[in-house]
Amino acid sequence: MVEDLKHWIRVPVGPDAARWATRGRCRRVLLIVHNVTAATRLIDVLPLFRDDLRLQVLATCTGSSPFQSGVAELLASTGVPVLPWEQALSTPVDLAISASFGGQLGDIKGKLTVLSHGVGYNKTLTAPDAGRRTPDAGRRTPDAVFGLGPEWILTTGGAPIADAMVFSHPEQIDRLAKSCPEAVPTAVLAGDPCFDRILAARHHRDRYRRALGVHPGQRLVLLNSTWNPTSLFGDSGPEDVLPLLLPRLTSELPADEYRVAAVLHPNIWHGHGPGQIRLWLDRARRAGLALVDPLEGWRQALIAADVVLGDFGSVSYYAAACGTPVLLGAADPEALGTESPVAAFVRSAPRLDPYRALPPQLDRLLTEHRPLDGPNELTSSAPGRSAALLRSLFYELIGITEPAAPAVLDPLPLPPYEPPLRTAPLRVLTRTTADGTIAVLRFAEPRYEPDDAEGEGHLAVHEDTLDPGALESADVVLRYGEPDDPRFGSPQEWAAEVLDRYRSASLAAYVTGPRECEVLHRGGLRCRLTSDTAGDPAVHASALLARLHTGAGTVAPAPTTLTVRTGTRLARVRVTVDREGDREGDRGGTGRAARPGR
Numbered sequence: 001m002v003e004d005l006k007h008w009i010r011v012p013v014g015p016d017a018a019r020w021a022t023r024g025r026c027r028r029v030l031l032i033v034h035n036v037t038a039a040t041r042l043i044d045v046l047p048l049f050r051d052d053l054r055l056q057v058l059a060t061c062t063g064s065s066p067f068q069s070g071v072a073e074l075l076a077s078t079g080v081p082v083l084p085w086e087q088a089l090s091t092p093v094d095l096a097i098s099a100s101f102g103g104q105l106g107d108i109k110g111k112l113t114v115l116s117h118g119v120g121y122n123k124t125l126t127a128p129d130a131g132r133r134t135p136d137a138g139r140r141t142p143d144a145v146f147g148l149g150p151e152w153i154l155t156t157g158g159a160p161i162a163d164a165m166v167f168s169h170p171e172q173i174d175r176l177a178k179s180c181p182e183a184v185p186t187a188v189l190a191g192d193p194c195f196d197r198i199l200a201a202r203h204h205r206d207r208y209r210r211a212l213g214v215h216p217g218q219r220l221v222l223l224n225s226t227w228n229p230t231s232l233f234g235d236s237g238p239e240d241v242l243p244l245l246l247p248r249l250t251s252e253l254p255a256d257e258y259r260v261a262a263v264l265h266p267n268i269w270h271g272h273g274p275g276q277i278r279l280w281l282d283r284a285r286r287a288g289l290a291l292v293d294p295l296e297g298w299r300q301a302l303i304a305a306d307v308v309l310g311d312f313g314s315v316s317y318y319a320a321a322c323g324t325p326v327l328l329g330a331a332d333p334e335a336l337g338t339e340s341p342v343a344a345f346v347r348s349a350p351r352l353d354p355y356r357a358l359p360p361q362l363d364r365l366l367t368e369h370r371p372l373d374g375p376n377e378l379t380s381s382a383p384g385r386s387a388a389l390l391r392s393l394f395y396e397l398i399g400i401t402e403p404a405a406p407a408v409l410d411p412l413p414l415p416p417y418e419p420p421l422r423t424a425p426l427r428v429l430t431r432t433t434a435d436g437t438i439a440v441l442r443f444a445e446p447r448y449e450p451d452d453a454e455g456e457g458h459l460a461v462h463e464d465t466l467d468p469g470a471l472e473s474a475d476v477v478l479r480y481g482e483p484d485d486p487r488f489g490s491p492q493e494w495a496a497e498v499l500d501r502y503r504s505a506s507l508a509a510y511v512t513g514p515r516e517c518e519v520l521h522r523g524g525l526r527c528r529l530t531s532d533t534a535g536d537p538a539v540h541a542s543a544l545l546a547r548l549h550t551g552a553g554t555v556a557p558a559p560t561t562l563t564v565r566t567g568t569r570l571a572r573v574r575v576t577v578d579r580e581g582d583r584e585g586d587r588g589g590t591g592r593a594a595r596p597g598r
Helices: 036-049 071-078 085-090 170-179 181-186 193-211 242-251 266-272 274-280 282-286 298-304 314-321 341-348 358-368 373-378 386-398 468-472 491-501 538-548
Strands: 027-033 055-061 095-098 111-114 164-167 187-189 219-225 258-264 307-310 326-328 426-432 438-443 456-462 476-480 507-511 516-521 526-531 561-566 569-579
Touching (some): 036 071, 111 386, 164 170, 164 181, 170 181, 170 187, 193 314, 258 266, 258 298, 266 274, 274 282, 307 358, 314 341, 314 373, 326 358, 456 468, 456 538, 476 491, 491 516, 507 538, 516 538, 526 538, 538 569
Parallel strands (some): 027 095, 111 164, 164 187, 219 307, 307 326, 438 561, 456 476, 476 507
Antiparallel strands (some): 426 456, 516 526, 526 569, 561 569
16 A cells, blocks of 8 residues: 555645645545546536646546557546556545546546547447346346446435536437336436537638648548447448558549548547557558547547548537538447437448449439438537536535536647648549640549540659659659758759659659649649649649650640630649740650550
8 A cells, every 4th residue: 555655646635745746725626537538528518627726636547448548648648646446536626527438437426427539429339247247146137228228327225326427418318217216316417518619610611621631622531430340430330441441542533633531439539559550551541531639630630620520439420410511431239228329320321332433322322311300309408508507507416606608618629730741652534625724634543543534644753752663653753841951952853853863754843832832834834823812733744745746756845825724723823934845855754655554
């Protein structure tokens, strides 16, 4: 015991804390963390205690969850004192808040309130000690819904563990009454703080889209998975969908018409390790997939999305509650309580066919989509009011008056700017229409090029590709960076070096921003391309190559402007010539077959 005490904190609580604490008369609020997922919901409500000099916030981890990775780092980031679990059990507190069950919650010395860490209570999960905790051994809700059955929420004596259980909608309390009527007196309706933060930030949708590099006319497809073995990311369902879906997401969808991002449950990240996740998704990321931060970025990505490819997890349901079209890639009915709203949603939501082409499925989903009433109505019975309801509950349990200032949650932060960086080779098809517009299609993997695609073909390759052979056969070599990066001398010096090294290339393009790139043609033409709209200027370099290399095998003079179409988007591109080229110069890439190797 003496050895254990060495790890206990001494300030602001501990045997001699009164000697060292500057403000020692504070009421104590303890955040009880089980894993990173539950911790994020506690972080949602932490701002409800801001500016109150009467309170000292503490944190602890039960150690009962199998997902312990990342917890210590997340708790450290909050900056509040973290108690070892044994010390937390020995320390009297005025209020303890948990967002999960498990561990010795019934032994906490103080009032306990429990929040949901998802969209209500929906998933089935058998307690590790089911049948032993309650006096009537084996008594369980028929669906064994996590957080609603007696094996989770009653003590060994049959009393409720929590003084208050927070629910976001009355239907959850109705299910509680069926599964564990003893706990109904503790039920409190107080909304959903996670959903409220989403609702409050929807007016920033365009900002979130720009942060992900989504330009006007482009669709953002959000891949989402919960942590279950039968989830979309799991490999224990009827079929392993992920290996079929990932290549299609980043290569069957035209790169300039779609942006693809992935939101994975924190238990996937911290169960398998962030490094392993990045290894598993490396090819997809090089082809343009954005891997969204599972703590700070997922809600912003959800708001920004045009369509969600998901499963039976909370994020898919939140998406449906926001009116976003959802296509289910995995739907395990046994993972959900049959009477839960998420189960009803999963039964009615459209399904992904991983063996069929994605674009037609997405087009049909968006065309036929009609928002469902259930998710929007059943996510929260008090939308926008959770901050006020929760703070009122917390202060009532603590036994002091609320602050006079309004109760508010933190706004969602603006994510960093992360445009796609595709280092996988790009198969480019160009076609000039009767009015001179150059239509461009780019695919991150040629084998998924659609059968009806038309046009002259060339290969555009980022200099940092993992495939050296692709650079040796590239028609266009790309780089993205600051124009004054001293490591490359200048964009012109870099381009000259690249064309000298890769003799197959006709064009080198150095992208300096979302509207501009510097271009050097092997024939000597040096120019700057400036678009009237933000996007990926590398596509304009490919359009310029198509204009310069005519079907007759000659090199045309540089135009003053280009009109480039990608999907439904038109861009006007100004061509500023720094040096004229030799019209009779090397025309590598001219006249290549539209579909080599097919």
